[in-house]
Amino acid sequence: MKIDILTLFPEMFLGPFNHSIVKRAQDKGHVVINLYNIRDWTSDKHRTVDDYAYGGGAGMVMMVEPVVRCIEDLKSRTDYDEIIYLSPDGELLDQSHSNQLSLNQNLLLLCGHYKGIDERIREHFITREISIGDYVLSGGELAAIVLTDAVIRLIPGVLNDETSALSDSFQDHLLSPPVYSRPADFRGYKVPDVLLSGNDKEIVKWRFEESLKRTQQRRPHLLNPDELQV
Ligand code: 21W
Numbered sequence: 251m252k253i254d255i256l257t258l259f260p261e262m263f264l265g266p267f268n269h270s271i272v273k274r275a276q277d278k279g280h281v282v283i284n285l286y287n288i289r290d291w292t293s294d295k296h297r298t299v300d301d302y303a304y305g306g307g308a309g310m311v312m313m314v315e316p317v318v319r320c321i322e323d324l325k326s327r328t329d330y331d332e333i334i335y336l337s338p339d340g341e342l343l344d345q346s347h348s349n350q351l352s353l354n355q356n357l358l359l360l361c362g363h364y365k366g367i368d369e370r371i372r373e374h375f376i377t378r379e380i381s382i383g384d385y386v387l388s389g390g391e392l393a394a395i396v397l398t399d400a401v402i403r404l405i406p407g408v409l410n411d412e413t414s415a416l417s418d419s420f421q422d423h424l425l426s427p428p429v430y431s432r433p434a435d436f437r438g439y440k441v442p443d444v445l446l447s448g449n450d451k452e453i454v455k456w457r458f459e460e461s462l463k464r465t466q467q468r469r470p471h472l473l474n475p476d477e478l479q480v
Pocket of ligand 1: 336338380381383384385386388389391393
């Protein structure tokens, strides 16, 4: 898979993309991530990327010209499956979107800043808009990092059997059961007996029941994935 990311702040991605699973996925060749600075597609002396909004009001708008020049340049070299604008107005990202996106060959992610991007970019170049939640961020970069991480770990071969995405709790609409490690007794706080019993069948049953109980208590809507959430 290839993920091309358009941003005014490519440095924001360097920490998250150079550690842990996302780094290993790149090192093993499962994914190529390219960062492009939209400012490199400006043509004026000041490399301007934002301008005042027509009609007035506070905040700047990302200009149509540099963004479109950048998208067109990249499109001439790659046939993208989706051109995604990270936007607070987009569809809420969930595990099923991540699964779908992980099946693609080439994705282009556009990160906005300021008050957003000129509407004509959305109308004519964007195939999909995705939000990561109902809270206000300063720009699309953190959302692009979240989306990239969520998608990459689903590419076959990225995770080993032990950390397999299939065992991720959200994959089956359940929260994870509690987990413990040594010591079995920490200052009198005990690990549940069943986990020390060696009885695999009982352990599987206990974990499923704990998952169900925890989901019912904390996130009951996860158990009805088809119902509309408000
Ligand atoms: C914040 C862009 C506000 C545009 C009234 C109605 C990308 C994001 C972002 C940002 C506006 C995501 C307004 C969750 C997010 C992002 C920056 C414009 C002004 N006023 N997912 N609308 N949250 N945020 N809104 O903020 O670019 S994905």
